[in-house]
Amino acid sequence: MSDVIVVGAGVVGAACAYYAARAGLDVTVIDRGPVAGGTTGSGEGNVLVSDKEPGPELELAVLSNRLWRSLAELGGFEFEAKGGLVVAETDDVRRQLTELAGKQDLEHTLVPATGLRDYEPHLADDLAGGVFYPQDAQVQPMLAAAALLRHGADSYGHGTLRLRLGVTVTGFIRSGDRLTGVRTSQGDVLGDAVVNAAGTWGGEVAAMAGVRLPVLPRRGFILVTEPLREPLIRHKVYTAAYVTNVASDSAGLETSAVVEGTPAGTVLIGASRERVGFDRTTSVPVLARLAEQAVALFPALRDVRAIRSYCGFRPYCPDHLPVIGADPRVRGLYHACGHEGAGIGLAPATGHLLAQLLAGRRPDLDLLPFRPDRFAEEAA
Amino acid sequence: MTYDLVVVGGGPAGVAGALTAALAGLRVALVDSGLRLGGQYFRHTQDAGQHPGHAPALDRFLRQAGALGTRAEVLLRHQVWSVSREPDGDLLVHCATRAAAVTGTAVAGAAVIGGAPTGALGERAVVLRTRRLLIATGAHDRPLPFPGWDLPGVLTAGGAQALLKGGGVPAGRRIVVSGTGPFLLPVATGLAEAGVRVLGVYEANGGLGLARHPLLALGKAGEAAGYAAALARHRVPYRTRQAVVAAHGEHEVEAVTVARLDKDWNVLSTRVVECDAVAVGYGFVPQVELGTQLGCATRPDVDGSPVLRVDATLRTTVPGVWAAGEPVGVGGWRLAELEGRLAGRAVVADARPTLVTSTTRTTRTSTATPPPGDTAVVPGVFARRHQRWRAFGEALQRAYPVQPGWQGWLRDDTLVCRCEEVPLARLREARSLGATDARSVKLLARPGMGWCQGRVCGYAVSCLAGEPQPQPPRRPIAQPVTLGALASLATPEPTADADATADATAGAAPGEPHDDHPAH
């Protein structure tokens, strides 16, 4: 018998489990696969504040950014405070970026065209300028998720944070109108509360509990280059189009250049967005566009070889906000999913706030914008 | 403009398949990454290619390769990095190359979409459009890690063989050959006949010695006797239940530890042998990633390796895609050549209806199930020979399994992944962090994330991750491609030029009614 069952051992589930254990709760984490086997294992590890419009998601991101820094002190993964450089191709876009930066209330530096190469010596020379955000960072998402689970277990007792991998949740157990556990491929697991941290598959888990949660996959490809001897790119660099694409409602293919180096020496190149269900088939046209945009930004990448690519499925909701909080439709059911492409960045705040809720405390941030039943209202 | 068939791989399977189809009048291109046709078995020096008169099998292959060159487009030094399906059903074969554009063969320029060379490497993207694909990509050695296996001078058995056959260079002067399988024998005899000292052949399996070699039981007495005689002539000891379990040296290999093993390959006793080179191999890994890119189903081979599932006509589970040779099951060059011919015949049978009904695209017959009347495609005599040789290949694999004791040869600091320099200890750490399979071990500890994409360490990582057998590979980019060449594909080629080229060359293809799609 656990206080909390967390469905999903991705980074969000790991953060929920870690903070719940820290709040004194007994937690069982269940995943049908390994740790970080879903979207967490298919991302770049973005911890971004720069790409968010002012509002509840930005507040969540700022809180999360602070929490990631302290979590990294636990060890097991590295918090790379590399900073993000958003670049504008035209003066018009540069003005828009400047305007956004003015509203966000984040630490930032406006970078004129002539100053871009002080940040990134290999940038193309026809750019109009940009904005540098020192708080933007990166973590290795799989290691980070695994580290949170391990710290949770090590610090608060392996009996307090139990990890059940390769176990598939097949349904819920109820007592009256209240959830009292989950049915799994390996028997029943009882618990007072169930946290749906199933990411892109969160809608399916919700459906098992009889509630609608419109979490859908938005596919993205990432190109990985050969490891470079000398780092070519210092920060996370992306074009302004990324901000618009993130917020876009288009189902069609959208790509924008997001380029960064990693400690392993490789360069990661994103980002594409398209709604094609869970289709893993590699799209050469998408890879070609990612390459074209990256080369346009960093001409020196022309001779660098792509050696791998991978794709993942961002869990997106129609309003691009995550779902965090208790589900008023089913007692005992909580959600922590639907973070789209920002799950790594938003995970600690999500876990922290949800743990406060589970422990009967008032969350540090208002969870109203993230409430699980908001879509039903819209439909009505 | 579209090829009737593109063959990937210029070894015995690929050349036989391409030639069979080209002789029947199909428009064929064959793509290979090497400098010359031949693959691994028929690898030869440039000189040998120009002056035939060596081994009969090689001479025959070279004649086939020569015949192919006049009837099909042969693109050497082209690395296929992706194959993909177009909405109209055609397949695109994406290559990267630094070779100059080829002109002047029978179907020059047909259906080739190419970008301009880019960057300091001068690499170009080349895209072949085709109705059908034959995957004849062969296999590579399956090494097992051991302490010191990354020292220069330690090569795979196939690597030592390639160096000798393709470059005329022995890997060292005092060589130890180790591993398991019949392939160790030609490697050792080849080196001995090249005049270098082979200090020993250490076969981890087979407690019975060369006199009871499984080749004998399988009706290959002549072949086994030939190797035995050659090894005896050069006084090369052949030791079973022994293996190299460590290599030593500062900058290069200077000595190895040879161990006596029990039947599970646990070390019983060891001794040190001084040498300057090691050739080591534990069977083969079929290269199937082009098939898995297209969604072809796989099955575990006798040794558990994922291979492409095919029917009696070598058709995969994906329409329009055939496979032959090691990618459908390790079995050697004779089997590969036969399968190439059978696949070629099946492709011709598939293409003929298309060719005679050029106006109706709906008659294209590539379906997931083989057409009725397979005996017309694969006559009984071939089918029986195919089954016999396939059974022989499987029997050999059964005789030389990899036993789990090798994991005990490793130390905590032994590199498992050479590319990302991941030692055993980090793999163990990944498992303790919640990795439950090879993929999650890779995500947490990076083995297989480097240049070779796990081709070298994949088998070992799968075993060390506790998987019952390796999962089919996921390699969306099968070969490195420069971002410049990849970016050149982002702008669609103007179709007008491509069609003009296609129309100009169509007339040159004799007696070949063809079936252009609407411009795309």
Added chain:
Amino acid sequence: MSFHITVDGRPVPVTPGQTIGAALHAAGVRAWRTTRFGGRPRGLFCGIGVCFDCLISVNGRPPERACLLEAQPGDEVTTA
């Protein structure tokens, strides 16, 4: 018929059709790069373009596989 390439300025003979890797091996040069983390020496391993251990820079170009790359007269090879 044979020609030379230079390896760190030193002439190395090549038989026509030989790869850079084969020519280096024949000349007794068996390691020509070091790994990026451990600084371990590397040369030919798989010999057939699979393992990428044998990456080498020729004429100042980005690294390529020595086992696949045909040596050309006048090639200048630098080892690291």
